[in-house]
């Protein structure tokens with residue numbers, strides 16, 4: 001039995017009723033066989049301060065360890081003012097530093113966005129994809145999963161009720177798992 005592919009899910013929202021958290025919870029039920037999806041909440045990550053990057057807060061130490069231990073990352077993000085929410089960008093910045101100690105380096109990554117707007121957060125997705133270039137993350141390009149009008153796609157209990165979105169997330173997870181499997185080094189696979 002091969003070791004499961006471990007995916008780490010991170011949402012760019014701290015809101016209790018967040019649609020993006022709800023999308024990650026839906027994704028947990030849609031993972032293919034042989035894949036796990038654990039979630040890491042960003043609550044408590046302090047604002048990035050370069051003076052502290054060689055002795056970062058414990059929450060950041062934990063975040064970097066969880067990223068490194070994962071075979072791939074699944075980000076679910078809202079769009080704030082046509083871009084990446086500060087809470088997510090802040091976490092990305094912390095985990096990328098200090099220079100030469102970038103926890104995102106070489107990680108396969110897939111994106112979901114959910115927003116109240118018609119376009120479902122695609123502008124935040126494009127800004128994130130720009131970050132992946134310098135972070136050296138291997139982005140899954142298809143399918144694009146942008147859940148627009150999110151208020152109509154989730155039940156009052158936070159369940160993703162939209163079948164098209166569920167099918168796209170399932171396919172995205174398959175593609176992320178394939179990329180993660182291919183990127184796994186012999187050392188990681190044997191660990």
Ligand code: FNR
Nearest residue numbers: 013015018019020078079080081082115116117121
């Ligand atoms: C928003 N929202 C929003 N929506 C969108 O589609 N495009 C946008 O540019 C913005 N901008 C924006 C800025 C700020 C500061 C807030 C608080 C909200 C609305 C956003 O889609 C909505 O609040 C989502 O519900 C946020 O995602 P979560 O928290 O439900 O995951």
